[in-house]
Amino acid sequence: MPRRKKTTTKETPAHSTGAAVRSFWSGTITFGLVSIPVDLLSAVRPRQTALKLVDKDGHALGRQYHCAKEGKKLDNDELVRGYETDDGKIVEITDEEFESVAPEMSGDIEMRSFVPLEQIPPMYFQKPYFLAPSGKSARAYHLLATTMEKTGRVGIGSFVMRGHEYLVAIVPDHGVLRADTLRYADEIRTPEDVGLPKRSKAGKHAAQLEKEIESLTRSELDTSELDDQEAQALQQLVAEKQKDSDNVIHQSGLEEADADAAAGGAKVIDLMAVLRRSLSKNAVVSSANSSAPIDLAERRAQRANAASTSPAKRKTSTAHRKSPRKTTRRKKASRA
Amino acid sequence: MASRAIWKGAIQLGKHEVGVKLYAAIQDRTVHFRMLHRKDDAPVEQHIVRKDTGKDVPKADMRKAFALSKTTAVILEPEELEKLVPPESREIELLRFIPPAALGDQWYDRPYYLGPDEDNDSYFSLVHALERKNVIGVARWVMRKKRYVGALSTFDGYLVMSTLRRAEQVLSFSGIEPAKTAAPNANELKLGQQLVESIAGDFDPQLWQNDYRQRLDKLIAAKARGEKLERHVPKKRKPQASLADSLRASIAATKEKKVA
Amino acid sequence: MPKAKTTATSKVDPWWLTEGDLECPHCGQLYFVEVEFRCPDCDGPGCPHCKVTHIEGHLVCSGCAEPTQQTAPPEAPHG
Secondary structure, three states: OOOOOOOOOOOOOOOOOOOOEEEEEEEEEEEEEEEEEEEEEEEEOOOOOOOOEEEEOOEEEEEEEEEOOOOEOOHHHHEEEEEOOOOOOHHHHHHHHHHHHHHOOOEEOOEEEEHHHHHHHHHHEEEEEEEEEOOOOHHHHHHHHHHHHHOOOEEEEEEEEEEEEEEEEEEEOOOOOEEEEOOOOOOOOHHHHHOOOOOOOOOOOOHHHHHHHHHHEEEEEEHHHOOHHHHHHHHHHHHHHHHHHHHHEOOOOHHHHHHHHOOOOEEEHHHHHHHHHHHHOEEEEEOOOOOHHHHHHHHHHHHHHHHHHOOOOOOOOOOOOOOOOOOOOOOOOOOO | OOOHHHHHEEEEEOOOOEEEEEEEEEOOOOOEEEEOOOOOOOOEEEEEEEEEOOEOOOOOHHHEEOOOOEEEEEEEEEHHHHHHHHOOEEEEEEEEEOOOHHHHHHHEEEEEEEEEOOOOOHHHHHHHHHHHHHOOEEEEEEEEEEEEEEEEEEEOOEEEEEEEOOHHEEEEEEOOOOOOOOOHHHHHHHHHHHHHOOEEEOOHHHHOOOOHHHHHHHHHHHHHHHOOOOOOOOOOOOOOOOOOHHHHHHHHHHHHHHOO | OOOOOOOOOOOOOOOOOOOEEEEOOOOOEEEEEHHHOOOOOOOOOOHHEEEEEEOOEEEEEEOOOOOOOOEEOOOOOOO
């Protein structure tokens, strides 16, 4: 079973003030003898394009596990995990055995090296998470964030979560620490692996293409170009259908099912509330595109967050333009 | 090991068109498990059932719905969803080029290699042009009925397209100022910087191996042979001294050994 | 439905029996990225229960298998 530090202070607040996120893992960042207990929180909100499965009368559908041999439904305590070896043998591995493989890796992220951020090729970046200080570690947390910002270096380490080892870069982001998981070298194919043709110095159109590139070059990212057009099209369709109240299905039995899911272990935490409590009382969290339909976004987040029972409050997102930081090659452009 | 192209497209830049083929750049190394029935290691299958009754639902009765709240939703018929599918196109549209520093790492999702499609010269012309200007392109295209946004750049002499997250997905912060009691003092900041610089290095991906994966493979192999593996005994962590003391002691320790 | 037991004496379900944070585009169920199946033909994501066998023998997502060529795998696809 994944080892998880018990924290008693992270109750879901009465209303959702920002992004509702789940804490997947708790542990400690260590560098030298300094330890910073932290909670790992998701930093990526789901897209608003997900559709749920219902039957034609609108009843919520969900999954159930059945034994392929006997055909009957299985309870959770009848389920185990196994692997198939190369010669077709099935080997069962228990949760305890998973734990025993690397107990020292599950609780700590040891900073083994601090490297210049711009040296990490973008291809290596996998998924970002936020780290919130748990316990009384705010001072050491601020120290690490400030020092990394000053030196332009990020900390490299690894930890185990959900039976997988993750390589991470601990990256400062406007005072907050992010844990960005990185791919391992053997997970990235080389051009030779892919079978691309030999590199060529030829390029008679290069000069003309440079001119085209110049004419389209700007200094900043425009996040409206990263809007979710599919979500917008979907929302339009839904808005049209909603006008006819006959189209709106009311489902029962959903709260209980979602409560079951939440009780599975991952805490749902309001990120902004957590940051205000543990780090800075003026913390503001917003999405890069402040014109996102927040009500819909909050409802989606709440659907995944079954522990909360009160209706979503409209989030006040304000545009925040950060003053230019020291010019490292990889500035964080967080224009809300 | 050569892979098949996932898709074929054409990058549009003014009057120029650069034909490309898209290839996966990620090699999955995960050890995948399967779910089994404890009793006889029989395979387990997933059934989709009604949450309230637990009864199976035939595929023909399944619908997709958009949730408006925890208790209300709107059913979307297949014909309606079909209308949302974007028109098929091979075009990769470039919206703008920006300096690499303008796109934070938290935007990057999944990388793909782009290889030439017949016309090597126009392909490598674009590689060289991008390398010389040192910019990345924000691109949009439609692939297999879905819309994508991505960042076009170069890597090791070839074109790479990384899909990007959508604006609503990425979170950003402001207003993080430590409370007076939590603000590190000048001495701690100095020691902190010394400690970071003593563990500083260049990024070399070959330095980092996935140990857990290797140990897991050994465990599975040993179990298959009927053997028991030794437990790894975790180090005990010493109690935390004051921040300044920990920093000083750490710097002293790293002066003696090299922390890889 | 997998029910989580949270009484003081029984344990909480392990992560692999808990609803994840990613939605499968085929069956709509939630899963964690660690169990994700990536289709080798289209590189699209999906939960491990939605893989099907392509007529050529390799596992693909339900979108890449020809409807007439789909064979029933040990784990039945849905959605």
